[in-house]
Amino acid sequence: MVPLSYYLVLSGILFACGVAGFLIKRNIITIFMSIELMLNGVNLSFVAFAAHWHALAGQVFVFFVMVVAAAEAAVGLAIIIAVYRTRETLNVDQVNLLKL
């Protein structure tokens, strides 16, 4: 049996990768994917704990996260397409019309 800590470390690494990608990347689609990575890192820790404690709540919660992530992907991708159509770029640094 794989110990809990392995899952948690992997989860942490995935989350950290997500954060790093979010902070470093300029391409909006990459940033979006980083967010998904963070969500899945968290999902992994949820299921790991659920398995460890034999509690179903964690697994149910993962489904919720997945539903939200799917909705988010639908809305997010629509926004990205709209942004690309008006700005003709996917670089977030150039999407700065609201800046002072």
Add this chain to the structure above:
Amino acid sequence: MTANLNLWLIPVLPLAGTAINGFLGKKSSRTAVSAVGLFFSGAAFLWALKVAWQASSIDLPYQEFLAHWIRSGAFSVDFAFYLDQLSLIMLLVVTGVGFLIHIYSVGYMWEDPSYYRFFTYLNLFMFFMLTLILANNYLQMFIGWEGVGLVSYLLVGFWFTKDSAASAGKKAFIVNRIGDFGFLIALFLIIQHFGSLNFTQVFDRVHPLAPETAGAGLLTAIALLLMVGAAGKSAQIPLYVWLPDAMEGPTPVSALIHAATMVTAGVYMVSRSHVIFERAPVALTVVAIIGTLTALFAATIGIVQTDIKKVLAYSTISQLGYMFMACGVGAFSAGIFHLMTHAFFKGLLFLAAGSVIHAVGGEQDMRKMGGLKSYIPWTFMTMGIATLAISGIPPFAGFWSKDEILWKAFSSEHGSWIYWLIGLITAFITSFYMFRLLFMTFWGDYRGAQGDDHGHDSHGSSHGHDGHGHGEPHESPMVMLVPLMILALLSVVGGLVGIGDRFDHFLSPVFGTGIAEAAGEAASKATEYILMGISVLVAVLGLLLAYFLYVSRPHLPQRIAASLNGFYETVLHKYYVDEIYAALFVKPLIEGSTQILWQGIDRKVIDDTINNAADGAKHVSDEVRHMQSGNLRSYAGWIAAGAACVIAWMLWLGMGLGAGK
């Protein structure tokens, strides 16, 4: 006793007139405004007459409760009215003379654009003055006291577009405020020590106290502070300076407020508080000295004034000095007697002066008058009567009252021959300057400009007498002359009520019968007649001197003035009192306010605190706003860093707790 006099109607009637004229007068015709103004003041007078008629058949003092006002523990003040012989006399004088002056104003102010405003104020004045007189406690009296001060301000500055009138109004108000401060402190002392402001209660509690002969105590302090208030309202040294300036107001105002009624409120208040004053000999002496000095001082200034109303103003101050002299020697009834006759003849003098000013088209300088007796005979005759009355020529009213005061000043236990002597000198000066006024105005040749030029337009344009070109002086309309004649009649016979101490006896329930009876011996009767003779002689001498200087040898006065150059200049500038006050009080106050309060505290402390706080916030924000870059990833970085910090802290906490366990 059980009869209800409905005293409350007397002040409320003029108040109703004020309300009607104040709210509706602007759109009403002059006739309607005059009708309202005259009706309500006349109704007050008639009601006062009715009250006087009923009062003879009931027990005085009569009290009338209207409403509760202040209830605070054991201390309480009511809206209530008080009628005794003293307030009855004041009531009749104020409503009677006030009504006559209302009538006169119809003629005098007819062409003024703010006609309705004038009558609104006049009625309001009647309301406050009657509140003052009829109050049964000091606080209600104080309402009236402040109210007449307010109306005085409004009416002195009636022609407020003229700068001098506006500042004269302010001066009157501010100087009065100094006096009111003293009055207020006195009231606080009374509340603290006697627990009431009700006249009856206060005097009942003061009554058992022994006179403070040994030294100055509580009663002396209260009396002196009351005197400060009285000095402000009644224009005594050192607070008299506002009254001459107050002549900027319309002449009926000068007659009503600044001669006949309001300025006598101080005398009334001191007389009303006689129980306190009689137990404070030091304060009485101060009152007598202030009165005597004011009488002399103002009279000397009156000699050299050339503005007809200024002469009368100083004369008023001087006569008020007589009244305070009387109060100061304990002869309150003599003071009130003079107050009454003074209201007649000084009201008449002012109204007649107004008629003269009217006749010559707004001119007030006596040097530009002269020879008017053939142009305006009625004004001349009435003014002549008033002059005889004020100079103390028998049998006119002023003789009886002034002589009463001089005799009391001489014979009373608080009196002294010094008061008498100064009073006598003042009587001589009074007679001199009043006949000087009469001779300069009515004798000789008319020195005014003929035709359209009316000299300085002091208020010509304001009250509109300039509108029709004055070819030559003309008599005033009947509506102005009738009040003059009635007052002239009163100036002749008004003094007769004092013969044989009848006035004294009438007031004796109020003031007690101390001094008047003590001097009833035959020997002192002889002295009294001798002194009476002397004062008449002195008055006649004043008349003759004035005749000699201003009718027989009209060029002599200038030569005398020239030979006394320095002294003449000093008197002409009213002893430089205004200048001294300006240097001593006004200038330091303005400088202190400018340098310390405005530049120092207001700008350096208050403004700078706020400005610096705002500047600081602005600078800090300037720095902080760089954090808000608009760069989404930097925000995310901050969030990540924050989250990392929170996690680190929790880890550290967990380890710490773990270590603790």
